[in-house]
Amino acid sequence: xxxxxxxxxxxxxxxxxxxxxxxxxxxxxxxxxxxxxxxxxxxxxxxxxxxxxxxxxxxxxxxxxxxxxxxxxxxxxxxxxxxxxxxxxxxxxxxxxxxxxxxxxxxxxxxxxxxx
Amino acid sequence: xxxxxxxxxxxxxxxxxxxxxxxxxxxxxxxxxxxxxxxxxxxxxxxxxxxxxxxxxxxxxxxxxxxxxxxxxxxxxxxxxxxxxxxxxxxxxxxxxxxxxxxxxxxxx
Numbered sequence: 331x332x333x334x335x336x337x338x339x340x341x342x343x344x345x346x347x348x349x350x351x352x353x354x355x356x357x358x359x360x361x362x363x364x365x366x367x368x369x370x371x372x373x374x375x376x377x378x379x380x381x382x383x384x385x386x387x388x389x390x391x392x393x394x395x396x397x398x399x400x401x402x403x404x405x406x407x408x409x410x411x412x413x414x415x416x417x418x419x420x421x422x423x424x425x426x427x428x429x430x431x432x433x434x435x436x437x438x439x440x441x442x443x444x445x446x
Numbered sequence: 447x448x449x450x451x452x453x454x455x456x457x458x459x460x461x462x463x464x465x466x467x468x469x470x471x472x473x474x475x476x477x478x479x480x481x482x483x484x485x486x487x488x489x490x491x492x493x494x495x496x497x498x499x500x501x502x503x504x505x506x507x508x509x510x511x512x513x514x515x516x517x518x519x520x521x522x523x524x525x526x527x528x529x530x531x532x533x534x535x536x537x538x539x540x541x542x543x544x545x546x547x548x549x550x551x552x553x554x555x
Binding site for chain 1: 452455480482487488489490491494534536541542543544545546547548
């Protein structure tokens with residue numbers, strides 16, 4: 331009963347390096363999201379996807395790219411990491427219940443990224 | 447611009463106290479409002495509210511939504527140290543959700 335799984339859970343990067351965070355969900359959810367959480371800032375939406383092959387920008391998309399090649403996976407990429415991207419990243423998924431999107435979000439455990 | 451504002455931002459109470467956390471919103475295309483509790487890791491779901499005036503209750507926690515005045519409250523009675531967490535409010539507006547900054551609750555023995 332995995333739910334939403336994020337890998338890696340911790341990573342330290344140097345400025346300018348690239349990396350990819352992987353999110354996998356086994357609940358057949360249509361919607362997937364990437365958030366970042368910084369102290370005192372709550373959860374801020376980076377990018378989201380409403381289905382396989384589709385992505386959209388959220389509130390803070392700059393410096394990040396995403397892809398949703400398979401329904402169960404949502405990848406978040408940092409092409410050239412910056413210290414401002416030091417944060418905890420959460421992936422989440424949600425079902426589209428008969429076309430009514432009021433359902434609860436299911437979160438992964440988080441990935442702590444430090445950029446030096 | 448969509449806004450979800452939680453108050454207070456932080457709160458320290460003693461065990462046994464009752465607390466009320468507030469969430470006000472200005473969001474187009476409102477669908478529902480969600481409350482989450484976040485301890486060390488991922489947020490965990492507490493309540494989903496869609497209808498005005500109907501209280502949701504789970505043990506010592508309860509929540510209500512006022513769609514006319516655009517706010518929700520989360521009440522915790524007889525607080526325990528295990529209630530110490532960040533409480534997040536989120537408004538569902540179609541596909542994206544808009545989160546507030548959270549209220550950090552600390553319950554001391």
